[in-house]
Amino acid sequence: MLILGSGLAVALLVTINPFTFLAGSVVAGAAIVATISAAIDAVRKAEGxxxxxxxxxxxxxxxxxxxxxxxxxxxxxHEKGRWYMQLTDGSRNGYKLDGDGRPIVYSALQSHAAYPYTGTTTRHxxxxxxxxxxxxxxxxxxxxVNITPGAFDSDWLKYPGLWGRKQSKKIDLAELFGESVREYGNxxxxxxxKDCWVKGEPDQPPLPQPQAPVRIDVIxxxxxxxxxxEYRGFLWVAYMNQTPMPSNPNSCTIGFATFNGKNWEDQKLIPIVxxxxxxxxxxxxxxxxxxxxQSRNTLKWYSLALDGANRLGQWVDRTNSGGFIAGNSNPGMATTADKLGLAYRTSDHRLHFSEFDGSRWTTGPDIVDDxxxxxxxxxxxxxxxxxxxxxxVQLQTRKVEARLALCYIDTQTSNLSMSNAITMLKAGRFINDQNVFxxxxxxxxxxxxxxxxxxxVDMSLNWARLMERGTELPIDDETGYVIQPPINVGGLGLGTMAVHxxxxxxxxxPPTAAVNGSVWMVPMPCH
Amino acid sequence: MSSRSVLPKSTQDAMLEKFAPVVYLNSAETSLPSSAEWYLQRTKLVDASGNVISNPASANISALGLAQSDYRLEMIDQTSRSGQGVDAPVYGFVRSLGDPVTAIDLTYWFFYPFKRECVR
Structure with missing residues (x-):
């Protein structure tokens, strides 16, 4: 199998136009692009x-x-393939059977690569x-014809050589565009x-993926x-609502809804001016x-203490107490056994981290992050x-991709960088403000x-897990699951929490002309 | 391969038959499948120096003691690119996984005399 990579473009450049050897300057950038385009067009016009x-x-x-x-x-x-699962959602991730339970295979035009679906599969x-x-x-x-060892003893199965002519040693465009020789791959x-004869297929079929009973709950x-x-056995969701309170045109509201694992319960709103x-x-x-x-350009801190079984307590504005340092934006909160942590950014975009021990906030040194x-x-x-x-992340190919980086906050060194990440996950295209996690x-x-x-395709929801307490194992991109059936994220926010x-x-x-804003509940496949 | 992983040939055949795939070629396809034998009858066996060794269809090609890639088959006539047609056989391989067996793989091999990656 011939693998086409970026090397092809380089070979074309070098061979088709000697001037591109000299075209290293920024000024010549347009010429390079034009040359590549011309080369690709020429190849497209060639028969194959x-x-x-x-x-x-x-x-x-x-x-x-x-x-x-x-x-x-x-x-x-081509050089690899993939496992497909039993799915009936019409997506490209499921294998296909006919009415007799036989696999359906679609053989691609001229390349004969196998797919369970019709249409175009983009490559390179x-x-x-x-x-x-x-x-x-x-x-x-x-x-x-059964060729399992022991069942078949044909001569050709043991033939160790190539089943077609050998690849030309160099790619020569004159030869390519000439009529004489058109075979290039071995x-x-x-x-x-082949390896797979002895070793079997690479990887395993993914575990049966749950056909997630996605809940679409309109709030x-x-x-x-x-x-x-998670608070007192309930999943609490706080959500923004842009509609101002009638009494104050400058207000937004934050709504709260609680979920007991099955049903939504009380919904309340608190206005935040x-x-x-x-x-x-x-x-x-x-x-x-x-x-x-965030309210205007400062952060506000509220807390809610419920009284017994009553889930209708009052939110208290504590912004001016406990040494709370109001940052400006991007708050993130989490809790360890004895500390409440808050990460936030200030107007100079610096990242800060504060800890609350139950009575006072302590803020460490500025965290340098990239x-x-x-x-x-x-x-x-x-x-x-x-x-x-x-x-x-800008790749060498100049393509920009999104990476999800996770790293421990070390308040001693005050240094966070992608190189310290305990994991980096590929997340496809980078779409400003829309990559959520x-x-x-x-x-x-x-x-x-x-x-x-x-x-x-649109953005889809993925799940991956970093295993093994105490040791950090990098997550292979391949271990991330695309949640099935595919869910177009395209949303405003995402949270995860275990309840029961x-x-x-x-x-x-987000709301559209036809639909109210909604909250989707997607159970992850880890249980 | 230990004996525990080898199913009787009749069982293998029945499994391979039960899940024999339906392959849909592209409606514009010009390079159809063929059997291995059909192809061997239309190729010559060539060594690393380009010397024609034999007609592989009549020679015992596995007995030549060839190292991998030392030898290659070359099409005698380029019209063989079009292949045999959809009456070509498919080659099936049965493999048991795990001990005790946890799964069984049925691999179906398809042969086409000619391949081209589309650029249009």
Whole structure:
């Protein structure tokens, strides 16, 4: 299989126009772009490019030990493939069976890569897309030759050489555009010579993913950021509402709703004069619920202490007490065994961290950080405060992608950087103000829910977990699950919290002309 | 492979048959599948120096003691690119996973004489 990477563009540049060797200056940037475009157009006009004689493709059906059910189907495509699950949501993540329970495979035009769906699969940024449709059916029932060792002893299965001509040693454009030679890739080796013959497919099919019984609970006038906290056995959701109180045109309100694991209960509003539609933070500590929000350009601190079983207590403005230092924006709160932590930014955009011990706030030195993302959150992992930020990273290819960075707040060194991150997760495209995430600790693992956006689809909700208390294991991007069925995040806020041992992602969706703002409850697949 | 992981051939055949896939080629496809034998009849076996060794269809190619990639098959006539058609066989491979067995993989191998990654 021939792998097309950025090396191709380089080869084209070097060969097609010797002047590009000299075009290293900024001034010549436009010329380079024009040259690349011309080269790509030329290749597109050519009959074909990545071509070779001989083409072994495969799919693998994984059955349960009792042979009765399909655990997943691996569809190979080019140098790799992927497992598809049993899904009926019409997404591209599910395998397809016909009425007889036989796998349906769509073989891509000319490349013969296997997919369970029809349509276009973008590859190499559109340069080598795979196209599938429902053309001629190749019904293989009755035409299976069993080549399992012991069942078959054909000569060709043991042939160790290539099944097609060998690749030309250099890519020569004159040869490419000439009529004489059009095969460039090596022919493949036979099935029994491939790694997967001995080792099996890479990875495992993902665990059966829960068909998340997504709750879409409409909370009237929820049209802004949210914060969540667990307090007295309830999941509390605080949400912004832009509609001013009739008595004060400069007010916003923050609404609260409680969720007992099954149903929503009391909803209350508190007006906050001059509140800004900015991030809000909430955490419970010392049997009180604490909330920090932004009003104009300062942070305000409120707390709620409930009286017995009554969940209708009064919020108290404590901004001017306990040595609370009002920062300016981006509050994040979390609680350890004996401290309430608050991360926030000041007007100079510096990150600060304060701890509340129940009577006084203590603020450490300025924290030097290189996180510039629009959202931030504070959590606790292994008993330590952990700060998270969605940051934009410029790749060598000049593409900008989002990364979710999580690192412990070390108030001794006052230094936070991406290089100190205990994990970095890829989150696709960076979309200002729309990459959302939240994390919470449950059963010794840090559970991270985040949005990611690919080039073509809307933002989707993902879940990953950082395992093993006491040791930090980097999360492989591949271990993140896309929550099924796919949920278009595109929202204003996200929070996670465990209530009665179920981890919920709480997502606020902005109102549209047709629908009120709503709160989505998505149970995570960890239980 | 230990004996515990080898199912009787009749069981393998039945499983492979039960889950035999339906493959939809693209409606514009011009490079159809073929059997391995069909392809071998239309290729020559060439060594690293470009010398034609034999017609692989008639030679015992596994007995040549070849090291991987030392040898290659080359199409004799480029019209073989179009392949045999959808009456071509599919090659099935059964593998048991785990001890005791936790899952069984059925791998279906498809062969096409010619491949091209589309750029249009």
């Amino acid at each position: 490019f990545f071509i070779h004689q001989g083409d072994w493709e495969h799919v693998t059906v994984r059955l349960s030990a009792d042979r009765n059910s399909i655990l997943g189907i691996y569809y190979a495509a 940024g559109g340069f080598g897309n795979d196209k599938t449709d429902k053309g001629t059916a190749w019904n293989t029932a009755g035409a299976i 022919g493949p080796i036979g099935p029994a010579m 009237e006038k929820c049209d802004g950021p949210i914060a969540v906290a 001059n509140a800004s539609m900015d991030q809000i933070a909430m955490a419970s500590f010392n049997d009180e619920l604490h909330l920090v929000c 996180f510039t993302g629009p959202t931030s959150a504070l959590g606790v992992f292994n008993g330590l405060f952990c700060y998270g930020a969605m940051v934009s 939240a994390f919470t600790e449950l059963d010794g693992a840090l559970h991270i829910v985040f949005s990611s956006a690919s080039g073509v 041992n179920t981890l919920w992602a709480v997502l606020s969706k």
